[in-house]
Amino acid sequence: MDILLILALIVFVGMFAAWLVLPGTAATGVVNQDVMEVATAPTSA
């Protein structure tokens, strides 16, 4: 089997497995400042 196909499958299956085990809901329902600031700045340096 093509090495690139194997790598691509590992990448996709690995991510999919991660989604299944990662927490699915916010514990508090409060906006996560860290996530919202992906593209800006931290609230504390």
Added chain:
Amino acid sequence: MDAINGADTAWVLISAALVMLMTPGLGLFYGGMVREKNVLSTIMHSFFLLALISVVWVLIGYTLAFGPDVGGLGIIGGLDWIGLNGVGPEPSDTYATTIPHLAFMAFQMMFAAITPALISGSFAERKRFKAFVAFSLLWSLLVYSPVAHWVWSANGWIFNLGALDFAGGTVIHITSGVSALVCALVLGKRSGYGIEPMTPHNAAMTLLGTALLWFGWFGFNAGSALGANGLAAVAFVTTNVAAATGALAWMTASWIRHKQPSVMGAACGAVAGLVGITPAAGFVTPMASIIIGFLAGVGCFIAVEVFVRGRVDDALDVFGVHGVGGIIGALATGIFATTTVNPAGKDGLLYGNPSLFVAQLIAVVVAAVYAAAVTWVLLKLINATIGIRVTEDEEKRGLDSTQHGEVAYQA
């Protein structure tokens, strides 16, 4: 001289229009990320450059980038095509020989327009408009045109070195990304950076901008096949796959780090994947594009979250996404490129040819160092004459009202 091919011409003209839409799309992508008081000024950076560079390009930029080489050194194009002299509806002898030379010029014009606009995300919310205009004009002529000549001109020295750049990973993303880092360093942090929240004011606007960028990127990459052919189809597919994998990868990394799947993260990841595949789009297989999209998504996430943020106020993560993503893409091209996809390309490291990887590495280093050095000199020069940064009071009131006398949202 070849005859004009109608399908090729139609595809390149449509692609030029697609790439044109990316620049206002970038404005929305950036505009959603800034605070309410700076939305218009941020969008204006992109919109204005679409207009400014369109004029500069036909006057002189195009001939500097693609004109017949001066002295055979592969450094800069001559003035033979100044004011589009000799650039008409007939095909060029050198570039895209099945379409009108004007169509090729127009396609390249849209690339030239968006490149300095990418940089604007790094100095958002604090740069004087006048300084921005001077910087962008000079940067386009002194960085973009020469590097485009080195990499894409038939006589360019990096082109002759054997480095590959299908749609602008080195010419566009590395130069703009590295220059953005220099801008952020020279301008300094925004007032209140690290003390007060600077959250995106409208994530939906950023998502809309991302969608427009993703859409336009089909013209950017598949259009770079310069014909309606199989290579364009390959580039179209690899572009979409890398964007998708980049979005999934960044979202996953963000989910692991922050415990929630971030919408903004998915948007940034899509752009990172698009950046990463840009130099490789017409040289790699769709399976390789999954790897490249993943590497770009995770690599840019780590660059932004671990190395840049908190240290440098690259306001909208231009270096982390375009600089790092461009470098990842350029080096990945040296690994995954294969002549089975594009006989006009080269085999990469994975296919037993280490020399391509070395050429890619040289191209990356030279483009990054040159862009950084010229950007630094330009900023120092402009700061000593016009002044690059708004006053603290203007920064507090916002650039929309102080620089443009308008606001995005009425109270």
